[in-house]
Structures are given as C-alpha cells and as structure tokens.
Amino acid sequence: MPNMNKVDTPVKKSVNSSLLHVEYNLSDVMKKLKSMNSSQDIQNKVLNEKLINYEAKLSNLNSSLEGMIKSLNMLWEENKALKIDINLLREKISLLESTNSPIFNPISSEEIITEAQNRVLKQKNVIFYNIIETPNETLESSCKIVSDLIKDISLDLKVNSVKRLGKPHYNRIRPILVECDSIANVSKLLKNKSKLRAIKKWKKVYVNADLTYNQRIHVRNLKDELNRKRLAGEANLIIKFVKGVPTICPKN
Structure with a gap:
C-alpha cells in the first residue's frame, strides 16, 4: 500500500529554483532598464544643451540681422538726403549760369562734392x-x-x-x-x-x-525773401524744411 504521507520534496525544490531564477531575471531586466533610462537621460540632456546652444546662436543671428537692417535703413536715408542736396546744388548752378551774371563764379565739381560731404557729416x-x-x-x-x-x-x-x-x-x-x-x-x-x-x-x-556755410547763406537769403513777401502783404508764409531743404511755404 502506498505511503500517503510521503512529500515530494524534489518538485518543491524545483519550483523554488524556478521562481528564484525568474527573480534574478527580473532583477537583471530592471537593472538594464535603469541603465537604459540613465543613458536616455544623458542623451536628452546633451540634446537639450545643443538645442539651447542653437537657440542662442539663432538669437544672435537675428540680432545681427536686425542691426544690419537698421544700418541699411540709415544708409538709405543718408543717401536720399545727399541726393536731394546734390540736386539742389545743381539747380542753383543752372539758375546762376542761366542769368549770365558778370559776377557769377562757377562752382567746381570738387566744391560740390565737398559741400555734399559736409552736409552728410552734419545731417x-x-x-x-x-x-x-x-x-x-x-x-x-x-x-x-x-x-x-x-x-x-x-x-x-x-x-x-x-x-x-x-x-x-x-x-x-x-x-x-x-x-x-x-x-x-x-x-x-x-x-x-x-x-x-x-x-x-x-x-x-x-x-x-x-548747417554748412552755404546752407546758412541760403537760409539767410530765404529769410530776406520771406520778409520782403510779408511786407508786400503775404503774411501767411513761413520757412519749412521740405525733404531736408528749407523752403518758403504757406503756414497751413
């Protein structure tokens, strides 16, 4: 008759051994996961630092571009004013030449260039x-x-x-x-x-x-002309700068 109280101890040991093996495997997996997470964190940190660096470079580039645009706009304004001054000087020369005045003293190209340069320096x-x-x-x-x-x-x-x-x-x-x-x-x-x-x-x-010396003379002549016009009854006149050029204009 079989002994019913007999314990199958080898089977129990086998189960325990399997469970222990599974625990070891889980422990290894967790260690690997932690290692992977740590590695991923390092990679993310490096990427973030690179991103911050790129953003800083982009910000510097934007600032440089804004500065260049501002400089170009200022240069455009200066060139525009210089063109107006040169055209005004040419008109004066043409007017003086057309009068055939014996006291007319021709203005050389060098004098025109010097006057234009002085106006740029002072504008x-x-x-x-x-x-x-x-x-x-x-x-x-x-x-x-x-x-x-x-x-x-x-x-x-x-x-x-x-x-x-x-x-x-x-x-x-x-x-x-x-x-x-x-x-x-x-x-x-x-x-x-x-x-x-x-x-x-x-x-x-x-x-x-x-103003340059020539500009001051021009303004003085304009003031004399304005006074003559006012004495003649044209009281509603003033001197205004129109596109950088002093001009006699109506008040309104």
Missing part, C-alpha cells in the same frame, strides 16, 4: 543755444542736461554724442552740438522744438539744424 546734428552752462561742467553733466531736455519735450531719442562748442568764456553761453543716431530723430527734435517755449526751464533755449 545727424542739431545745435542747442542758450542752455545755461554750469561751473566746471563735464561731458557727463552736459549729456545729462540734454537728456533731461529731450525727456521734458516728451521724446525718446538716442544721442550719439554731446559737446559744447568753443572755449569757455565768462560772459558767453557756449552752444551744445548734439549728434543723434539718425536723420529721423533730428527731424523729430526740430518738429518738437516749439514745446521748449512752454517749459519755464527751457523757455529761452532754441535749437537749429547743424
């Missing part, structure tokens, strides 16, 4: 007059004065340089030459200069464009 400049000069005034304090004035007339302009003209004198206020960053900002300053009269601090200050 971003304005000159402020009657700004009180403080004792021991420095370049920094001059810049601060100009900055305050510009803010007081509600403008936001970039200024390249500021300097007093001439040597200090005890009974004379030296004008201030201001170089703006663009011709457009010069126009803004000149268009808003009338606001100075409404501000007590700047009431006696006035501002003009930085």
Whole structure:
C-alpha cells in the first residue's frame, strides 16, 4: 500500500529554483532598464544643451540681422538726403549760369562734392543755444542736461554724442552740438522744438539744424525773401524744411 504521507520534496525544490531564477531575471531586466533610462537621460540632456546652444546662436543671428537692417535703413536715408542736396546744388548752378551774371563764379565739381560731404557729416546734428552752462561742467553733466531736455519735450531719442562748442568764456553761453543716431530723430527734435517755449526751464533755449556755410547763406537769403513777401502783404508764409531743404511755404 502506498505511503500517503510521503512529500515530494524534489518538485518543491524545483519550483523554488524556478521562481528564484525568474527573480534574478527580473532583477537583471530592471537593472538594464535603469541603465537604459540613465543613458536616455544623458542623451536628452546633451540634446537639450545643443538645442539651447542653437537657440542662442539663432538669437544672435537675428540680432545681427536686425542691426544690419537698421544700418541699411540709415544708409538709405543718408543717401536720399545727399541726393536731394546734390540736386539742389545743381539747380542753383543752372539758375546762376542761366542769368549770365558778370559776377557769377562757377562752382567746381570738387566744391560740390565737398559741400555734399559736409552736409552728410552734419545731417545727424542739431545745435542747442542758450542752455545755461554750469561751473566746471563735464561731458557727463552736459549729456545729462540734454537728456533731461529731450525727456521734458516728451521724446525718446538716442544721442550719439554731446559737446559744447568753443572755449569757455565768462560772459558767453557756449552752444551744445548734439549728434543723434539718425536723420529721423533730428527731424523729430526740430518738429518738437516749439514745446521748449512752454517749459519755464527751457523757455529761452532754441535749437537749429547743424548747417554748412552755404546752407546758412541760403537760409539767410530765404529769410530776406520771406520778409520782403510779408511786407508786400503775404503774411501767411513761413520757412519749412521740405525733404531736408528749407523752403518758403504757406503756414497751413
């Protein structure tokens, strides 16, 4: 008769051994998964760093392109103004030549080129007059004065340089030459200069464009012509800058 109490121990050991083997395999799989995850994390970190680097390079490239576009626009403005000035000079020469005046002194090409170059050098400049000069005034304090004035007339302009003209004198206020960053900002300053009269601090200050000698003569002649017209009854006239050229125009 078979012994019913007999235990089949080899079978139990075999099952335990299989389970242990499975646990070892799972442990190896988990280790490999962790290793793969760690490797993937490193790769992701490297990719992210490369992406950040590419984004920084792209941002720098965009900034450079914006700077180039701004420079090209400013160059276009300068060339446009130069073309206007040259055409104006040619018209003056043609007018003088057509009068056959015995006192006519022909203008050489070199003089025209020199005048045009001087106008280009000055076209971003304005000159402020009657700004009180403080004792021991420095370049920094001059810049601060100009900055305050510009803010007081509600403008936001970039200024390249500021300097007093001439040597200090005890009974004379030296004008201030201001170089703006663009011709457009010069126009803004000149268009808003009338606001100075409404501000007590700047009431006696006035501002003009930085003109060449020939331009100053032209403006003086225009003023004489304007006075003659007003005496003749044409009271509704003023001098305006039309495309950079001073011209007698109706007020409205």
